[in-house]
Amino acid sequence: MSLDRIRLADFRNHVATRLEGTARFNLLIGPNGAGKTNVLEALSLLAPGRGLRRAQLGDMAREGAHGGFAIGADLISGISPVRIGTAVRPDAPGRRQVQASGAPLPAARLAEWLSMSWLTPAMDRLFADSASARRRFLDRMVLGIDPGHAANSAIYDKALRERNRLMGADERPDPRWLDALEREMADAGAKIAKARAETVAALDAHIAALPDAPFARPKLAVDPAAPADAEALAEIWRKGRGADRGAGRTLVGPHRDDLAVVMAGSGRAAAECSTGEQKAMLIAITLAHAALSAGARPLVLLLDEVAAHLDPDRRAVLYERLAASGAQVWMTGTETEPFASLPERPAVWHLSGGAAERLP
């Protein structure tokens, strides 16, 4: 179960890149600035959301081209491949369009087709970063297990934006309109909170059964900003209207949840662990998630510059666990040497100047 026949058109420095004959392990090798991360970013747009750089759509279109871009791939799962794709048309530059089997699809529904997660160098700071960055990381993992999470999040975010708009407006909002919005937020918010709690509990239980080495073992918990019960949420928002109007936004709710991580051995908060320990815990969480979410839908893992920073023993364990997860794995590097111990023969592309050449 994997992606193949991948096409990038006018995406960042890629004019027309084709990646065919993919394998379980796929390596993108090339010098700095060649366009390796750009390929991972393109693949990340085959999932709901803004992709692994969270960039603006306008920044992703190739400079000097017509302002749009397209990404397509065959999703091999089941009997016949399904063509999935996403594109931005030059005449609608702010809108990402998504298709599956030639039919338009809301981006949130891509989660029903495949599950995607990634580790990038920018995530090295995740534990010291904002709660919103950790919440996004958590939500992507939840999506891999519960694809309905994307739709619930979309409903919640839309109603929240509308409530925030009313809270920031000069006139006092119509209470009946607020009742309706808060009801919608409460129903979606309770489902979001439940899905987050279940995913974190499953990850934590999986990780607890693993040894402390070679990847420092994290303990995970949701740090909830609000109750997980729809009635209680609706009540909090109804009672908090005065304070929220004062602040001009909704102060409490699952949109403020955080993911709390400590190192199991020492009990130290992840943000206070060494850089290497933090990276090891992120890898442990990503591997646990891969193990838990594999099977239901094709799982694609994008690992940017992960292998080269590990010692050979950790690398070997990483590769073993990746192979066992059944995920399709994409890894980048400036040279092939760190990938010599892969348990299976990888598909390898050499990248340079936004062009990819398949190596034999």
Ligand SMILES: Nc1ncnc2c1ncn2[C@@H]1O[C@H](COP(=O)(O)OP(=O)(O)OP(=O)(O)O)[C@@H](O)[C@H]1O
């Ligand atoms: N919209 C764009 N149009 C054209 N080129 C772009 C665009 N956005 C980024 N680039 C170019 O893409 C290149 C960076 O590509 P990418 O980040 O994929 O490199 P990389 O191969 O992962 O390198 P590294 O090993 O340094 O991480 C840069 O040269 C950058 O100028």
